[in-house]
Amino acid sequence: MTPTTDERLASVIRSLTEVVLPHLPADASLAQEQVQLAIGHLQILRLQFDSVLGFEAEELADTEALASELAAAIDGGRDTSAAVAALKAAIGAVNADVRGSLTGLNRAIERVVQAVSADGAEGAKARLSEIILRREGNRVEKDRRWFLPYGFDTMDAAA
Amino acid sequence: MQTDLIERPVVRNDMEAVHRHIIDRRSANRTLPPYRAALTEEIVEILSSFFAKERPGAAVSGVRRVGGGASKEQFFFTLSEGGAEEKFLLRMDPRSAITETDREREFVLIGAMRGRVPVPEPVWIDNDAKHFPQSAAILRVVSGVTKPSDAGVKVSGLGTWLGPDLREKIKDQFLDHLVEIHRYDYRANPLPGFEIPEADAKQAARWAYNYWRELWEVDEGEPRPIMSLATQWLADNMPDTAELVMLHGDYRTGNYLFDEASGEITALLDWELARIGDYHEDLGWVLMEIFGSFDGEGVFRASDLFEREEFITEYERRSGRTVNRETLHYYDVMSSWKCNVIVAANGLAAARSQHNHQDVLLTFLGAAAPMFANDLVRLLSKGAGE
Numbered sequence: 313m314t315p316t317t318d319e320r321l322a323s324v325i326r327s328l329t330e331v332v333l334p335h336l337p338a339d340a341s342l343a344q345e346q347v348q349l350a351i352g353h354l355q356i357l358r359l360q361f362d363s364v365l366g367f368e369a370e371e372l373a374d375t376e377a378l379a380s381e382l383a384a385a386i387d388g389g390r391d392t393s394a395a396v397a398a399l400k401a402a403i404g405a406v407n408a409d410v411r412g413s414l415t416g417l418n419r420a421i422e423r424v425v426q427a428v429s430a431d432g433a434e435g436a437k438a439r440l441s442e443i444i445l446r447r448e449g450n451r452v453e454k455d456r457r458w459f460l461p462y463g464f465d466t467m468d469a470a471a
Numbered sequence: 472m473q474t475d476l477i478e479r480p481v482v483r484n485d486m487e488a489v490h491r492h493i494i495d496r497r498s499a500n501r502t503l504p505p506y507r508a509a510l511t512e513e514i515v516e517i518l519s520s521f522f523a524k525e526r527p528g529a530a531v532s533g534v535r536r537v538g539g540g541a542s543k544e545q546f547f548f549t550l551s552e553g554g555a556e557e558k559f560l561l562r563m564d565p566r567s568a569i570t571e572t573d574r575e576r577e578f579v580l581i582g583a584m585r586g587r588v589p590v591p592e593p594v595w596i597d598n599d600a601k602h603f604p605q606s607a608a609i610l611r612v613v614s615g616v617t618k619p620s621d622a623g624v625k626v627s628g629l630g631t632w633l634g635p636d637l638r639e640k641i642k643d644q645f646l647d648h649l650v651e652i653h654r655y656d657y658r659a660n661p662l663p664g665f666e667i668p669e670a671d672a673k674q675a676a677r678w679a680y681n682y683w684r685e686l687w688e689v690d691e692g693e694p695r696p697i698m699s700l701a702t703q704w705l706a707d708n709m710p711d712t713a714e715l716v717m718l719h720g721d722y723r724t725g726n727y728l729f730d731e732a733s734g735e736i737t738a739l740l741d742w743e744l745a746r747i748g749d750y751h752e753d754l755g756w757v758l759m760e761i762f763g764s765f766d767g768e769g770v771f772r773a774s775d776l777f778e779r780e781e782f783i784t785e786y787e788r789r790s791g792r793t794v795n796r797e798t799l800h801y802y803d804v805m806s807s808w809k810c811n812v813i814v815a816a817n818g819l820a821a822a823r824s825q826h827n828h829q830d831v832l833l834t835f836l837g838a839a840a841p842m843f844a845n846d847l848v849r850l851l852s853k854g855a856g857e
Contacts (some may be wrong), residue, residue: 342508342828349831377570378696417736422699431705441700441851448697449848456842462838466630466765467845 321358325351356461367458368410372453375417378447379403384423385439389431395424484681487666487746490571494685497571502823506566508828509604511536514546518561521602525595528552541818541832542568542743544605546614549593558612559594566667567826569818569833572726572743574598574606576664580717580742582612583662587655588648589613591737615728631724632764633775640734642776645727649757650737650790653716653750665717667747672711675748679805680705683812690817701808701847710798712749720744722753723762724774750792755802758782761810761842800850807846815840 315323333347383399386392402420406413414463425444428436456467511534518531529552537545537560546561575598584590592611597603607686618631633641657665668674684702692698719742726741755775756762764775774783783794818833827833 339535342536345538346829346831349835353831353835375696418694418696418699421696422694425696425699425703429707444696444700445848445852448695448700448844449852452697452841452844452848456845459838459841462835464630464761464836464839465842466760467842 317361318358320355321361323357325354328354352462359461360458365410368414370454372406372417374447374451374454375414375421376403377408378443378451379417379421381443381447382421382440385409385443385460386424386428386432386436388428388433388436391427391430392424392432392436395427396421399424419453475746476781478482478855482544484677486678486681488667489576489664489666490678490682493571493573494682494689497567497686498689499824500567500826502536502825503566505825506827508565509544509546509563511546514548514561517603518548521595521597522550522624526550533558542570542572544828555708560610560612561603561607561609561615562610563603565827565829566605567822567824568823569813569821569827569836570743571817572607573664574743577743577745578608579662579664580745583655583660584652584739586743588651589736591738591740593847602694609829612759613728613738614730616731617725617728620731623680626837630761630764632773633724637729637731638772638776641729641736644734644736644756644787645724645774645776646785648727648736649719649722649753650786652719652722652739653753653792654792657717657747664745667715668712669715673709675712675715675752676709676801676805678746679748680709683805683809687816687823688810690812690816690820692812695844697844697851698808698811698815699844701804701851704851705801705805705808708801710751710795713795713798714750714792715747716750716753718744718746718748718750718753720746720753720756722757723759724776725762749786749798749802750790751795751798751802752805754783754786754794754799755804755806758803758811760846761839804847804850807850811840811843811847814843 328347328351328417331352333344336343348426378392380403381400383396383403397419399417402416405416423443428440430468456465459465460467486506492842515531515534518534522529522531529550531548531550532548533675535547537547542565543563544561544563546563548559549563550559562574564571575596578593578596578598581590581593585592588771591613594611595609597607600606619633619637649741656696668678684706687702719739721741721744722739726739727736728738728740729736758779759773760771763771763773770780775852776782777785783799787794814836819837821827821828822833
C-alpha cells in the first residue's frame with residue numbers, strides 16, 4: 313500500500329494550514345501571503361490532478377483541429393504557402409509529447425497568421441480570423457472553467 | 472518533437488530609449504543566479520548605512536515589509552532625528568518582475584505631479600543600485616487603503632468591490648485626477664527620460680506595441696492562436712494619435728490610496744508604466760473588465776466606479792476631448808493583449824528564472840491569462856462600433 317497523490321497533497325495542505333501558518337509571526341506578512349497562496353495552489357492542484365492529462369490532451373486536440381481547418385482554408389503567396397506547408401508538417405509531427413506537439417502547432421499557426429498579413433490570398437485574412445475566433449472562443453471557455461478556482465474570473469458574474 | 476519550427480527574429484524596433492534599456496537589461500539578466508527575498512534585518516542594515524551618509528544622526532526603526540503588490544519589494548520604516556519621526560516607504564526592484572520598469576523615471580514623474588494630483592513625496596533614489604542591492608526609491612508614507620477593509624484577500628484592484636457608498640465618494644476624484652494627469656504640459660515642463668512619440672501619427676501606438684511585443688519575445692511567451700491573431704491585428708491596425716498626453720499607464724482601483732471614512736483619495740500610486748502617448752491608451756486600461764466589477768444585475772463598472780458609457784462621456788465632458796470609438800477599440804484590444812503579456816510571459820519568466828521574491832504569486836496570477844484571451848476573442852469578434 314502506498315500513499316496516493318491526493319493523500320500526499322492533502323497532508324501537505326494540512327501541515328501548511330494547521331501547523332506552519334498559525335506559527336508564523338504576525339508581522340511576517342510576505343511569509344503569510346506566500347503560505348496562503350501555496351495552500352491555494354495545492355488545493356486547486358488536488359482538485360484538478362486526475363483531470364490534468366485529459367485537459368492537456370483535449371487542448372492539443374482542439375489546437376490540431378484549428379490547425380487542420382486553417383491548413384485547408386488558407387492560401388496565398390510565397391510566405392503564406394511556406395507557412396501553410398510548415399503548419400501541415402507540424403500537424404503531421406503531432407505525437408505523444410503533448411506539450412511539445414502543442415508548442416509546435418501554436419508556433420506554426422503564429423507563422424501562418426503573420427504570413428497571411430503579408431501575402432494571403434483575397435479573403436484569406438477574413439477566413440483566418442473567423443476560424444481562429446470561432447475555435448478559440450470555444451477553447452478559451454474551457455480554459456476559463458479550468459482556472460475558475462483561482463478566483464480571478466468574472467465569467468459567472470458577467471453571465 | 473521539434474518545437475522550433477520558426478526562428479523568432481531578433482529585431483531592434485522603434486521604441487523609447489528607456490524601454491530599450493529595460494528589455495536589454497532583462498535579456499542580459501536571464502543567466503543571473505536566483506534572487507532571494509530580502510530579510511528585514513538586511514534591510515535594516517542597508518537603510519542604516521544609507522542614512523549614515525544621507526542624514527547622519529538619524530536613526531532607522533520600525534522596518535516592516537509591506538504586503539500585497541506583485542512586483543516590488545516594499546518596506547515601511549521610520550526615520551527619527553531630534554525627537555521628530557518621519558515615516559517612509561522603500562520601494563526596491565527584485566532581479567526580475569512581472570512588470571520590469573525604471574525607478575528613476577517613476578521618481579521624476581511623481582515629483583512633477585506633486586501639487587497637481589495627490590502623490591507621495593519622492594525623497595531619495597538609487598536607480599543604479601549603488602547602495603541598495605537593487606534599484607530603489609524612497610517615498611514619504613501617505614495614509615490610506617487600497618481596498619475596503621472588508622474586501623477580503625485579493626490582489627489589489629483585481630475585482631475589488633468598493634460598494635455604493637465609497638463609489639459615490641471616489642468616482643469624481645478618480646476621473647478628475649486622470650483628466651489632470653492628462654493635462655500635464657510635458658512640453659513646457661519636460662521630464663528627463665520621457666520621449667515624445669511625434670515622428671509620425673502612429674508612433675505612439677507603435678512604441679507601445681513594439682515594447683510589449685519584444686517583452687513577449689524576450690520572455691518566451693507561449694504562442695496561442697488568439698494571441699498570434701491579436702498581435703498581428705495590433706500591428707495591422709495602428710491608429711493615428713488623437714492627442715499626446717502624459718499617461719499614468721496603470722490607472723485603476725487598487726493603484727490609489729483612499730481614506731476609508733471620507734473616501735478621499737490620498738495618493739495615486741504605481742506610476743511605473745507612465746509614458747507620453749495617446750489618451751485612449753489610459754481609457755482602454757481603465758475600462759478593462761479584470762479591474763472592474765459586476766453587480767448582482769450583471770452591470771459592469773470600471774474599477775467599480777463607472778459604467779463604460781458613463782466613463783467615456785464624463786471623460787469627454789471633463790477633458791474637452793473626443794473619444795474616438797475606433798481608437799478606443801484599438802486600445803481596448805491592446806490592454807487585454809498587454810495584460811496577457813504580463814501574466815503569461817513576464818510573470819512566468821520571472822518565476823521560471825527564480826528572479827523574484829513571489830514566484831508562487833506570479834504562477835497564481837498566470838491563471839488569469841484565459842480571461843484576457845477571452846477579452847481578445849470578444850473584442851476582435853465584435854469590432855469597434857458594437
